[in-house]
Amino acid sequence: MSLLLALAACTQPNATPAPLTLPDLDGACVSDPELFTDVTAEVTAVPTVLRVRWAASEPVAARVIYAEDDAAAVLSTPDGATSAEAETLLLGLHPDRPVTLRVAAEIDGVQRCSDALQVRTGALPSDLPATNVVVDDTEREVRGWHAVAVIKEQARYATILDADGQFVWAYPVRDLFRATLSRDGTAMLANGPAQSWDTSGDIYRIPLDGGEPTLLSATGIHTDFVELPDGTIASLGWSVREFADGTRRLLGDTIVELRPDGTSSTVFDLFDHVTPDLSAEYDPVVVGGNATDVEDWSHVNSIAYDEASDAYFVTGTYNHSVLRVDRATGNLSWTLTDDPLTSDWEMRSSERELQMPHSVQLVDDDTLLVFNRGEFGDGASPTPCAFVSELDLDATAGAATPRGHYSSDACVTVPFLGQARRIDRHNTVVNWTSAGRITQVDRWEDTVLQIDLGLGTAFGSGEWVESLY
Amino acid sequence: MTALLLGLLACIAAPPPVLPCxxxxxxDANNFAWSSTLDAPAWHLASGADATIAWDTLDRDFYGDPFDPAQDVGRVALVALPGLTPEDVADALAHxxxxxxxxxxxxxxxxxxxxxxxxSDFELFGNGMAVETYFVAGTGTWLLALLTPEDTIGAVAFLIPDAASTTTSVALTPDDSTLALxxxxxxxxxxxxxxxxAFHVDWSGLTHDGLxxxxxxxxxxxxxxxRFDAPLSEVETRAHALTESADALWTLDVTGSEAELASLTGETPFTGIDGDATWLLALYCSSCLNPAPRFATVLVTAEDPT
Structure with missing residues (x-):
């Protein structure tokens, strides 16, 4: 027998698959199979999400601890409500991996858990692009999850990427520009923008187990949205107005609120607050590949919401501006541009800080973080380098002063969308969208994480979250 | 211990028997290795001026295979790569x-x-490219790729807007661009x-592709x-078109990382391989830009030890 074993040891070409090495979760708790009964786990319609159900011999506030084969990290759901039976979803798992799980609860100061259960996740769509993690400084990055749209020519997905740049969730959504987790953590929100100002657009609420999405719809909603604390969705919208005795029709932007009960209303229309410069000609709006007689005037592309001040912030490319809209009144509070003729703030900078801005975030009440695509064509660079501006707002002086300026080491051109988000006190996630790149930069503006997509694939908008629960 | 030593000596003294699985x-040890070299012309064109790109005499693609210039071009891609030279782009495409x-x-x-x-014909989503604005000196290398109706690349060239150039026409001809594998x-x-x-395969342990x-x-x-009724050395020369050059072919759409080969479909059921022909097993990524298989290996027959 020993000889045979030795021979087998040196005969390698066609080894059978090694038995699974499952993580040891025993140390996490005391096994108590009498407490937890009927523990089951199933793969959901999103194959990387597992649904775990259990019954307990007494009501307990239980959670599920779980880990992939050979994974260093043991994950856990939050404690559920006290109950004798419950179910929960396991998130953050990779495709096609064996997973070990236990249901656990603390009783009289002792962690008690079910017997281990082993399940294998399924595969995600094979046409999701491969990701290439170019930089991964785990000591300096803030680890979390990227809920983000992935855009290919033939398909689009709402996805979640883990801190290592690997897909852990995906759901196909036609035409989406943005994917973001709902505030209550139970669903992915994604948009299906209207194709023109007079057609309907949708906001999808997709359960994380891949169940049937619910829809909120409104005419002319487009490009970007944000969820409010009560579940209302505020989306950018379009409106068309006639000028010059009806000889010109201009496309402007609105803010449309879509409430959970299915009703919607326009709460802000830029035409009501800014008079278009009719001495200028604007590019024709293209619908379905065909130019129309409607001129693309304001071209607002992003919306953000600040809960503390109950205000919207949008970025307008028509005059390279950031606009603040008071939600309670629907009034335009102020406009920030580099141009003293149009700005309500004095921009104290020798550089142009706002060039085709495409995202804005209010940080610490008095700082704006702005993603700028840079100005394309018409005397500017054909392939400008996108950059992020950080601007301090001094309300007393009425002045905006640059605090920071970040651009990639190598020039990155972003002709489509673009986004910057401060994720903790110092670190910022920059989504270079159409360049297929997401980076995280630290306080010294060093890149501590860089995820790249290959040629032909891009990111849409999204949001970074620290936890999936 | 003696038996173990004997066993180890057996390893040294003679090649181990190959056992069937x-x-x-x-x-990764099963995977083929390949590399490629892309050679394509770089055309310096007048900066900011319209230009004509013609491929009417292109009767072979960059593999050297027959090519119909009218029927085999579904669309033409033009990609600006601002920070790269033609050599950089050729190298990146090859890798x-x-x-x-x-x-x-x-x-x-x-x-x-x-x-x-x-x-001036090029556009994206209905938005045309203003040549005088975008195709100008200083914008680096522009990759021009003729794409087949299946969106694979048939031929490439590099265009460089150059303030010193007055050229406004490009003629792609056979042998201008070659991809040597x-x-x-x-x-x-x-x-x-x-x-x-038939047998079962599990590729969950693969970490690298053939490149x-x-x-x-x-x-x-x-x-x-x-199945190829040709020696392996000849099959290697047709590596860019393995599926087209096979004498018999069985395929299976897969998800996950394992498959039962009894599920393969072809003109006949797949009942395993024989020792008379050259047999290859390959794994493809149909959504990848590069059409080469990510994995390909040679199948050989072996017998259980008696």
């Missing part, structure tokens, strides 16, 4: 590691059966299976087994 775990972030702009022309496109099926560890029996790049297992979506 039933549940076959594919490893399959061109990143989207390298791209400044990209536009397409749909010739609709014609064999020319003008720069160097494929090695003979250095790999063949996968030994029993003759005339040596990291392999994303989730992108593999098609498994192919081919």
């Amino acid at each position: 039933d549940d076959c775990a594919l490893t 399959d590691d061109l990143a989207q972030a390298d791209v400044g702009l990209f536009v397409f022309c749909a010739p609709g059966g014609a064999t020319t496109c003008r720069l 160097d494929v090695d099926f003979r250095s790999l560890a063949p996968l030994a299976v029993r003759a005339d029996e 040596g790049n990291d392999l994303s297992l989730g992108t593999l979506d098609r498994l192919v087994v081919g």
Whole structure:
């Protein structure tokens, strides 16, 4: 027998698959199979999400601890409500991996858990692009999850990427520009923008187990949205107005609120607050590949919401501006541009800080973080380098002063969308969208994480979250 | 201990017998190795001026295969790569590691059966490219790729807007662009299976593709087994078109990282391999830009030890 074993040891070409090495979760708790009964786990319609159900011999506030084969990290759901039976979803798992799980609860100061259960996740769509993690400084990055749209020519997905740049969730959504987790953590929100100002657009609420999405719809909603604390969705919208005795029709932007009960209303229309410069000609709006007689005037592309001040912030490319809209009144509070003729703030900078801005975030009440695509064509660079501006707002002086300026080491051109988000006190996630790149930069503006997509694939908008629960 | 020593000596004294597998775990050692060299012309064109690109005499693609200039071009891609030289782009294409972030702009022309496109014909989502604004000196290398109706690349050229140039026409001709493949099926560890029996394969242990790049297992979506009535050395020369040159072919759409080969479909049921022909097993990623298989190995027959 020993000889045979030795021979087998040196005969390698066609080894059978090694038995699974499952993580040891025993140390996490005391096994108590009498407490937890009927523990089951199933793969959901999103194959990387597992649904775990259990019954307990007494009501307990239980959670599920779980880990992939050979994974260093043991994950856990939050404690559920006290109950004798419950179910929960396991998130953050990779495709096609064996997973070990236990249901656990603390009783009289002792962690008690079910017997281990082993399940294998399924595969995600094979046409999701491969990701290439170019930089991964785990000591300096803030680890979390990227809920983000992935855009290919033939398909689009709402996805979640883990801190290592690997897909852990995906759901196909036609035409989406943005994917973001709902505030209550139970669903992915994604948009299906209207194709023109007079057609309907949708906001999808997709359960994380891949169940049937619910829809909120409104005419002319487009490009970007944000969820409010009560579940209302505020989306950018379009409106068309006639000028010059009806000889010109201009496309402007609105803010449309879509409430959970299915009703919607326009709460802000830029035409009501800014008079278009009719001495200028604007590019024709293209619908379905065909130019129309409607001129693309304001071209607002992003919306953000600040809960503390109950205000919207949008970025307008028509005059390279950031606009603040008071939600309670629907009034335009102020406009920030580099141009003293149009700005309500004095921009104290020798550089142009706002060039085709495409995202804005209010940080610490008095700082704006702005993603700028840079100005394309018409005397500017054909392939400008996108950059992020950080601007301090001094309300007393009425002045905006640059605090920071970040651009990639190598020039990155972003002709489509673009986004910057401060994720903790110092670190910022920059989504270079159409360049297929997401980076995280630290306080010294060093890149501590860089995820790249290959040629032909891009990111849409999204949001970074620290936890999936 | 004695038996163990004897066993080890047996390893040294003679090659180990190759045992057939039933549940076959594919490893990187089983994978073929390949590299490629892209050679394409660089055309310096007048900066900011419209230009005509013609391929009417292009009767061979960059592999040297027959090519119909009217029927085999579904559309033409033009991609600005601001920070790269033609050599950089050729190298990145050959190594399959061109990143989207390298791209400044990209536009397409749909010739609709014609064999020319003008720069001013290129557009994206209905937005035309203003040549005088965008195709100007200082914007680096523009990759021009003729794409087949299946969206694979048939030929490429590099365009460079140059303030010193007055050229406004480009003529793509056979042999201008070539993609030379160097494929090695003979250095790999063949996968030994029993003759005339289907088997199970598991590729969860693969980490790299045949180019040596990291392999994303989730992108593999098609498994192919081919029989070739030609020696391996000849099959290597047709590596860019393995499926087309196989004498018999069985395919299976796959998800995950394992498959039962009894599920393969072809003109006849797949009942295993024989020792009379050259057999290859390959895994493809149909959504990848590069059409080469990510994994390919040679199948050989072996017998159980008696």
